[in-house]
Each structure stands twice: as structure tokens, then as C-alpha cells.
Amino acid sequence: xxxxxxxxxxxLGKPEQQIYRWVDDGEIPFHRVNDQIRFHRAELLxxxxxxxxxVKVDLFKDDEDDAVPALADALETGGIHFKVEGNDRESVxxxxxARMPLKDEADRDFLLDVLLAREAAGSTGIGDGIAIPHVxxxxxxxxxxxxISVCFLDQPVDYGAIDGLxxxxxxxxxxxxxKGHLHMLAKLSAALxxxxxxxAIVRRAPAEEILAEARRVESSFPQAKGGD
Numbered sequence: 001x002x003x004x005x006x007x008x009x010x011x012l013g014k015p016e017q018q019i020y021r022w023v024d025d026g027e028i029p030f031h032r033v034n035d036q037i038r039f040h041r042a043e044l045l046x047x048x049x050x051x052x053x054x055v056k057v058d059l060f061k062d063d064e065d066d067a068v069p070a071l072a073d074a075l076e077t078g079g080i081h082f083k084v085e086g087n088d089r090e091s092v093x094x095x096x097x098a099r100m101p102l103k104d105e106a107d108r109d110f111l112l113d114v115l116l117a118r119e120a121a122g123s124t125g126i127g128d129g130i131a132i133p134h135v136x137x138x139x140x141x142x143x144x145x146x147x148i149s150v151c152f153l154d155q156p157v158d159y160g161a162i163d164g165l166x167x168x169x170x171x172x173x174x175x176x177x178x179k180g181h182l183h184m185l186a187k188l189s190a191a192l193x194x195x196x197x198x199x200a201i202v203r204r205a206p207a208e209e210i211l212a213e214a215r216r217v218e219s220s221f222p223q224a225k226g227g228d
């Protein structure tokens with residue numbers, strides 16, 4: 001579903017006038033549909049993540065049947081991996097996929113094609129040495145566990161990131177539904193704005209410390225009665 005200017009303003013916690021200014025300045029990705037300004041939710045989330053803008057995590061909350069796990073649980077499922085090899089985007093992505101706990105080995109070839117296609121459309125390096133290879137292109141595997149794998153690279157790699165810095169850390173998400181992907185990505189984006197969580201990532205803290213910071217950040221998210 002495409003978002004209106006009002007929807008975008010609500011999601012980003014900004015006045016509608018600011019959204020229009022960004023549109024006029026060409027700062028924000030948008031589309032014109034029947035001469036109306038519209039936004040793709042995934043594109044908007046990718047842009048906000050790269051711009052270090054907070055998003056309203058609760059607006060991505062799914063129906064109860066499609067509830068996503070806590071951020072720390074997704075990280076624990078996907079694993080926190082150190083000294084991941086590779087000297088360019090393709091070799092790094094192959095190494096990342098080799099470490100992800102996927103149920104079907106055939107999924108790795110499919111995912112590599114998806115990730116390389118996304119990189120061909122533009123770098124997913126969001127700055128400060130961090131990349132999220134499929135923000136705009138959700139990796140959805142029916143029946144898969146929701147997971148986020150964190151891979152700390154053995155050596156930084158030129159990723160064509162928006163700030164020109166090489167990438168040293170890659171977050172890779174897999175979810176069973178598109179809605180779940182967007183909700184989990186919103187949680188991760190919010191966590192990366194948190195100074196303590198981001199510091200733990202930048203200095204490659206032990207896995208337990210990163211998970212503890214993720215639990216702390218999650219506790220700050222608005223929750224519906226009963227949580228998710």
C-alpha cells in the first residue's frame with residue numbers, strides 16, 4: 001500500500017510541511033500517482049535508516065497472527081558472527097549467507113541473486129561502516145524463522161556507502177512475511193539510532209552485550225497491550 005504525505009509524516013514523526021519540503025528539494029524518495037504524492041513504505045524506511053531519522057516502530061506492528069519476535073530473539077536466532085571473510089561485496093555476501101542459519105541450502109543461491117540485484121541498484125551501505133543489504137527488497141522465505149544475522153567483517157570493504165566509508169558490519173534479515181520484514185527492520189533502524197546499541201556494534205562487543213543492549217532498546221518501544 002502506498003503512503004500519503006500524512007502517512008509519511010506520521011511514520012517519521014515530522015510535520016507534513018517538512019515532508020513537502022523534502023519532496024520539493026528532491027531529498028526523499030516519492031512517486032506521483034494521478035498527480036498525487038505517494039511513498040513506498042519500504043523505500044521510506046530505507047531512506048530514514050540511511051538518514052538516521054527515527055521512525056514510529058509501533059506503526060509497523062503487525063496483526064497478532066503475524067507478530068514478529070523481539071529484536072534480541074531475532075539476533076540470537078540469526079547469530080552474531082566475527083571475522084567474516086571477503087574482499088568485495090559479492091564475496092562478503094557469499095560469506096554472510098554461509099553463516100545464516102537457513103533451513104534450505106537452496107535458499108542461499110536465491111538470496112545471493114536477490115542481494116546482488118539490490119546492490120546493482122545502489123549501495124545499501126547506510127554510513128558509519130554499516131550495511132543492511134536488502135532494506136528496500138525484503139527477503140521473504142515462506143515458513144522461515146525471523147532472523148537477523150550480524151556479521152563483523154575480517155577487513156573493511158568498499159561498499160559505495162553514502163558517506164564513502166568502507167563497510168565493516170553487515171546486518172542481514174530474513175522473515176516469512178513482508179509485513180514482518182518491515183516491522184523487524186523498523187526495530188533494527190531504531191536500535192541503530194540508540195547510542196549504546198550502536199557503540200556496542202561499532203566496537204564489536206561480545207555477543208551477550210549486544211543482545212543485552214537489544215533487549216534494553218526493545219523495552220523502550222511502544223507496545224500494545226500484551227506486547228508482541
